[in-house]
Amino acid sequence: MMQRHLILEDGTTFQGMSFGSPATTFGEIIFHTAMTGYQEIITDPIYDGQMIVFATPIVGAAGIHAEAYESVKPTIRGMIVNDLAEVSVNRQRRMNLDRFLKQHNIPGLYQVDTRQLIRHLRETGPQKATIVDYADEHAVDQLVATVLTNKQVQNMATPKPYANPARGRHIVVIDFGLKHGILRMLGDYDANVSVLPYTTSVDEVLTLDPDGIILSTGPGDPRALPESVLTLIRVLQSKVPMLGIGLGHELFALANGAELMPLPSEHHGMNHPIQEIISRQIFYAMQGQGYAVDEKTIDRKKLFVTYRDLVDGAVQGLRHRDFPAFSVQFFPDAAPGPLEATTVFADFFETVEDYVEHYNQQ
Amino acid sequence: MSNTITNNKIKKVLFIGAGANDFGREGEHDAAIFQVMPELRGHGIEIFIIDDNPYALSLESLAATVFWQQLTVDNLKKVVRENNIDTVAPLFGGESSLRLWAEVVQSWAHGDGTVPSTLGLSIDMLLKVNNIPALTAMMADIGLPVINNYVLKAQDEANELLRELHLPLMVRALHPNQTNTRQIVERLDDFEDAINLAKTQSVTQEVIISRAINGLKEVSIEILRDVRGNKMQIGASEDMDPIGIHTADSLSVSPILTIQDQLIGRMRDYAFRIADMLQLKGVMHVQFAVDDDTHTIYVIKVSPYIDQMATRMSLATGYPTMLVAINLAIGVPLEEIVLPHDFGKHVAMMEPMMDHVVVKLPVFPFGELEAAGVHVNRQLNSVQKSVGSTLGLGRTFIEALEKAIRSAHFNNASFSPTNMKHINDDELIQQLIHPQDNRVLLLIEAIKRGYEIDELAELTAIDEFYFYQLKYLHQLESEIEANIDNIDALRLGKKYGLSDGLIARFWHTDFNIIRTLAKENGINVTYKSVEPSAGEFPENARQYYATYESENESVQISDNTVLVIGSGAFRMGDAAAGGYATTVVMSELRRLQYPTIIMNNNPSDATLLPHLADKQYLEPLEVSDVMKVVELEKPKVIVIPGNRRKLINALRDLNQNVVILPKTKHIPGGPNENQSEFALNIFYDGQQAYPINLTQHMAGEMRVIPQVAHIPDTIVSTNFEAPGVYQVIYYQSIVHWVDRMDLSNMGYDSWIRPMPFGQVAYLSKAMQTQWLRLTIRAAMDDLTSRDIELLQTINERPIVYPYSMIAADINYRLHLQPHEVIDGTRFEMGVGVKDYG
Amino acid sequence: MIMTNKEVLDNASLQRALTRITYEIIERNKGGQDLVLVGIKTRGEFLAHRVADRLEQLEDVNIPVMAIDVTNYRDDVLNRDDNLGLNDEEKTNIANKNIVLIDDVLFTGRTIRAALDALIHIGRPSTIALAVLVDRGHRELPIRADFVGKNIPTAQNEKIKVLVQEIDGRDAVEIVH
Structure with missing residues (x-):
């Protein structure tokens, strides 16, 4: 050595x-x-x-x-x-x-x-x-x-669509540099998964008739991505239940008019208390973030804050006021990290079930 | 949320102490209670404490109304009734308090009034926790992986079961009366004995049998839960030794190193679910058996109360477990806990992270016993044999291990690299399979002899990681041995925690030479703080440990510092009294407003409580370790227990101002069955000796003789080494209690010794006179005129509590399997009191 | 016969179900104006308060919560009594409001129908939506919930028991066989 x-x-x-x-x-x-x-x-x-x-x-x-x-x-x-x-x-x-x-x-x-x-x-x-x-x-x-480089997403995300078929609900994952944990969690719900590149169009997504959409995690600064991504999110969030994770959360915020701010010292770890604001419950999850959504820039008519890091006060989750669309900054796939955060996926799939049921009734 | 309970009902809280020290009960409960009582008082609650242990610090706390009484159902009921207690806190007294409180609750009659509520646990759950099969069934119901329990009364039922389950089996008592032993039966021949023993330990003569899981990894997770159901993990450790060796006798390591995140995540999740199931408000220790290969996990023990894991994790991470625990217990949500200002703002809610390794090493009593001619079974198994433990902190496993070993033995003599040379290969293999207390040395010896790591891992069921580490240690030692005076070798040795003394042995020289050589070559110690954010946030740390890296974080705190050297691990003959003495001394020094620093490595006593010192060094207490702290802190005074002769001399040689807490080097002798030991007790203030009283000690019991004591002329001229409590000892063939002693009888056969700390603790309580506080005041020249007045008349004052000190009922036969009878007063582990007045 | 209880919704899942219902109520009542929560006694009332607590945490608004007792208002009860346990002020407050009616279990639909009748009778709200923690099926009337915590298919002879902290000491849903 x-x-x-x-x-x-x-x-x-x-x-x-x-x-x-x-x-x-x-x-x-x-x-x-x-x-x-x-x-x-x-x-x-x-x-x-x-x-x-x-x-x-x-x-x-x-x-x-x-x-x-x-x-x-x-x-x-x-x-x-x-x-x-x-x-x-x-x-x-x-x-x-x-x-x-x-x-x-x-x-x-x-x-x-x-x-x-x-x-x-x-x-x-x-x-x-x-x-x-x-x-x-x-x-x-x-x-x-x-x-x-600031082209990390281009480096990491899939250039071509691919599927991970199963027999459950059909989930489209928009890939910004997906980690396996997300696919593993979708597997736990027997989801029929299609992974699409982030350059995909609204039509391409909707043609697949998804029951839910996931905006994946990914590296780097989301502001380096083309505006078309934000348009895609804005259209899809009004049509299909949506969950953004990590970079996907940051993009969801940007698409709805919020801005990002760099954290003074990046936070990478799994020991910060995160509070679900609606229930005041505290839990822990893997976090890895250089940016946070600047709370001052959130349009309260569109979004509300759902989770917060109790140590630095940083926004950890958002939800759209009018649509079944929400996002989390932390990583709920527990790979690695505490399992309690995986309830985010349970929330997502319950929302998907609700959506499917209402859709069928209409 | 609606389930937030702001508990305004709590007005009077009774703490139940843990009672006499015993195997697995070293003082951590007393330390916890001592720490949390003032915190609770800060919430405007009136505090009461009952305990019978003369060494209990909490019985000397000013925060509580104190009941120094035997821990019985009747006494508890009486205290509750007479003081209108509305709430009882058994969780801080650990398993025995919990069991006692459950008994009280079960025997509660109509005439007894309202049952007080239990802090942290509902009555229903309290009873469940005390009933292993019920608890196991509850866990199985919510889908947790438990091992099925079979409850039996008769031997033939057991034999029937044997045909269904395969050996090895685990046998335990149902409703244990005192100790609950987990026995592992591997051979058919041992089955009946195991059942019989378990029956004798059971109040109902019922036995629990379950499948044994020997050879799996044992993991401990410490978590907490608040009134809102929020849960967090506050510590975790893995045992190097597999299941089959009692966790207290295992070498334990934090953080968990050899197990993947996914398995740890599952264990954490199980622990959280158990806490929810119990609706716990407080901390909990859950033990698991883990099979890495198959990813199988079993829950093996649930302890929703304070135990050694809780105190150890608190020290290992810097997380203020006890202060948080008491807040949780009274219903303060995690989010709203306010800690004293020297803790970081979000500390209570942040899961502690570690950037150092902590090794816990058990301390066994075999050496002391064999020196006294008592032979015991040294083989480790599922019954605890260790009487104490020490911590080693380092940046690597080897560094932490070396420091833990040094802490356990004060020096490396008993861990010399050549100690195992005599053992032959057959014995080696036998001991690899059936380990003894010298396990670590044996493993190193096996590596030396060229055993393959795969092979050793197979034989011992120890993870290969540890063998790679020990192999590296062996290489390191060989390199140092082969390269005398080589600076690179020295640098590496220091980096991996080898002491100056150990390197000196390799190089056949003196530790001072090594110390100087290291200094001259810029090999300097760096102290790192123990704080729960692992460097993420600026810290107000008070706890430090030594390592050899580039940045030092510890700076001198004042030029008026008193450095207190702790007494290390509990060991036989010293027991918890050493920790008691050090703590009282520290408390007095703080009261006198000296900036105080403590050096110690015992995770179970109160000396390392955060509020007792301005700074703590979690370090071994070998001369060179102490010297390094002395060089940095430049203390005005160093307080050392009198048995540390070598350290005292070394420090005096270096012109340090040493204050000795009088203590003999060896276990003091005691009376045999046909005699009494009489003592004339004397306080020496540095100039003058004052008579205190006379005590009579028969095997197993000691009393104060109700007589005014005087010091005979012959003794007045004696030189006492330092201020403190001494006794003139002599024996007479008397086997009844006397109420007068003719002092003129005190003849040629008498001698003087420092009063053992255990007796000092007992006398301090019985007389309500703080002898150790007086000792340190005298040593620091801080005695007041009132003190002198007191001392001048102390011999005329009758004792306040007419209690005798009695040897606790400790099951040596079970734990140590001695060939001879062990005299509880000589090799004391714990004591109680008896009211004879 | 031995009765056995099987937990079908634990505390955490129950909390999450209420959380989701709350989010959906926000989604469908844009702006949350003129919202009134009406809990059907006994357990529906506690659940209504839970939803109100959540709305307060999230939006810092105080949504009025009322409780009605319809045991004497059902069409299968003789000697109907029109008193729902509401005071006059509460009765007037229902007019022109968006009501979310909250109950623990949706079964035959008769309780809900009685509640609907009563609310329309006394106050003329502008809309009424229905939120239930558990929908167990076996409807006898054409009634459907707008917000469902959990669909739990059951046999006719099984009982669903919703436990709430305030009365039962813990939150859970159990099936009793």
Whole structure:
């Protein structure tokens, strides 16, 4: 294992030992406080192009499992941890973290004072960073000169429609960089799923006669997406029950006239209390967000706020006043994260059932 | 919402203490009650506490009206009636209080008036929690994965069952009278004995049999629930040792490392559903058995009350569990809990995250017993054998493990890398399969001898992760051993938590040399705070642990600091009295307004309660660990229990100002069956000795002799080492209680020793005189003229409580299977009191 | 015969059902103006308050809640009594309002019909919608709920028991066989 360096755009450097790929890497660095679910996190498309610092002290001890992929191919740019656990590769554990990252050409760094790094990042917010062999001026120049892409959704979302057939309700998923957890949850409800690219048209969606529509999670800034997406949402929300998740929630807000604001320090973790405003119930869910809906910009005649993060007050859910359309900022698919948030899917399917019944009666 | 209950009815709350210390009852309940009573008083509620344990701090709390009485149904009823108690809080006293309160409720008669309500749990659920088959059936009803229980009365019924279920089986008592032992029966031959033992432990002579699940992973989840049904997880740990070894005897690790998120999520969900089922308002510990391969989970134990997991998780994460728990119990919703200002704003509602590893290591009594010639069964099984535990905190598993080991043993001598060399291969394999207290050393030895990790994992049912870690530790130690004076090796060793002392052993030198070498090469300790946001938010942390990284977060708090060195884990012969003594001393130092710092590693005593010190170091107490804190904090005074000779000398050598809390190094002897131990008790204030009184101690019981004591001339000239309570001891062949002693009899056979902390605690309560507070005041030169007046007349004052201190009824036979009788007064674990007046 | 109770809706699901009903009421009563919730005693009244609490949490509005007792207003009851338990002020407040009638269980439809008759008789509301926590089928009249918490198909001889915190100590729905 060789010593390598992490350089942040503000000039701060950290030393650590290399694991995974030995490549030089650039990306936006963020920190994650979840103590479990590292495999799901590093394979979640929302982290496309980012380097993730884990607060949890040891990463890798639970191995790599077939049922814990959130995408087939991870596209994070780096993984920075305090201690890396070695585990063998055997019948139960066919893969370990080190090998997994090597296979996907993702560099890792361990034996880093991640607590110091996180305490630093919580003050500066996310910034550009690089993992290199030598922390010299050249490396810093390279980092400064690097322009990070804002085309993450284009990179991650499916360009072609595909189906995941089953015998239940027909759900159309508009894909902005979908994570497997959403499909897994739809599978639990035996939903007949069609995944469509976000460039799809209203007609293409309605021709499929969906019982419900999901706006998927995805990476990056939703404002980088074309206006046509917002038009699509505006038309569909008035016709079919709709659920937006993560980036899909942000798009739902934009489509209804609200604006986004960047969070001072990004929030990635699963320990913030989230309150369902209508019932005052508190629960916990996986959250990963750099933006939040700016509450001041919400048109109260169109939307109301349904969930709120009790720590920073950030809007965590919206609902349309006139249509069975709603959205959540947090990830209700529990992959990883607390199971209690999965009731959002139950709400969605009950809404779908109601819609179908009323439709039949009319 | 409509189900919000603002409870205005609660006016008078009675806490039920946990009673005498015992296996699995080390003082965590007393610490919890001691902490929450003032908080509850802050809500305008009048507080009462009943307990019989002389070591109970809560009996000395100014927040409550105190009843120092035996914990019986009658006494409880009487206190409730005479004080118009409307609410009883048994959940903080743990399982035994809960059981006692259930008995009171069940025996409540018409003439007794209204049954007080139970804080946190309805009466109906309280009774269910005490009835394992009923609880299990309830859980099965709502679809939770439980293991079926069969309740039997007769042996032939049991034999019938044996034909249906396969071995191994678990055998327990239904309606246990005191201890409830989980016995695992693996061989047909043991079946009958197990049934018989369980029967004797059952009030109704009924036995519960269920399928045993040996070899699965044991996981603990700690959660809480509020009046609105909001639930959150406040801690989790996995045992390195599989099911089949009592969780208290297992090495436990937090956070959970080797289990996937999805399985943890399921366990969390099950725990939440149980809390809803019980309509709990408070904290709960749920234990699970987990099979990683098949993703099977079983609920194995539900504890909706304070236990060691609750206190341990609170220390491990920095989450203020007890303060939150008492708010929940009186119906304050999670969202509305207001914590003292030094906790972050949203702390109560945020699930605590950890960026460090905490290893809990059990402390066994075998060493002390064998030194005294008592042979016991050292094999670990489903019956608890450990008497205490220590925590090690680090950034890696190895660092945390090394520190836990060092904490458990004060030094590394008993964990020398060469200790296991003598064991032959057959014995090694036997012990791998049937583990003993030296388990960790044995595992390392097996790795040294080249056993494959797959093979070891198979034999021991321990996750491979741990073997990789131990293998790395072995490599590390070999590297250090092979590279004497190599700075890189030293750096690595320090990073992974090896003490200066241990590295010194490898390099055949002294720890001071290592300390200097590290310093000269910029290998410096960094302290990290223990706070529940894992770095996400700025913290007002008070708790710190040492590691070797780049950023240090701890700064010197004042130039007038008193550093208190705790007494570490509970061990045989010391029991909870050590924790009691340290806590009282800290409390007094705070009262005298000294900035106070505590160093300790015992998760079960009150010394690490958040409000008792300005800062806490959760650290081992070896000389070099203490020295590093001393260098940073530059304390004005260091308070140390007198048995830590090596530490005291080392600190004095370095010109530190040491205050000794008088204590002998070894377990004090006691009278045998044919004699009495007499003691003339004396307080020494640093200049003068004052007679206190005389006590008589027969095996199992101790009383105060109602006589004015004087100090004979021969003793006045004696040098006492430090201010404190001492006793002149001598034996006589008397086996009845006396009410006069002829002091002139005190002849050649007498000697002086510091009074054991246990007796100090008892005398403080019986006399209503705070001897440890006086001790520390004297040591700090803070005695008042009133103190002196008191001391001058103390020998003429009769005791306030005519109670004798008695050895608690502890089932040594069950826990330790000793070959000889264990004398409860000598190897005391817990004591009670008896009213003889 | 031993009676057994089977929980068909637990506390959490019951809360979610009420939440969904509330959202749907908002959706269909654009703006929520002139809304009055009328609970049918006993349990319908508590459920009406739950919905009102939710509306208050969400919109910070106080929607009037009334309770009516129709046990003596049913067409299968002799000696009908027209007193619904409403006072005069409440009676006048019904006029020209959008009423959401709330009951725990929709079964034959006779209770609802009685409530409809009574409300129309005394107050001339502008609209009446029906919300029920449980629709168990077996209708004897052409009545259908606008908002349904949960459809639970039942046998004629089974009983549906809705438990509410205020009376029963907990929220749940059980089938009694």
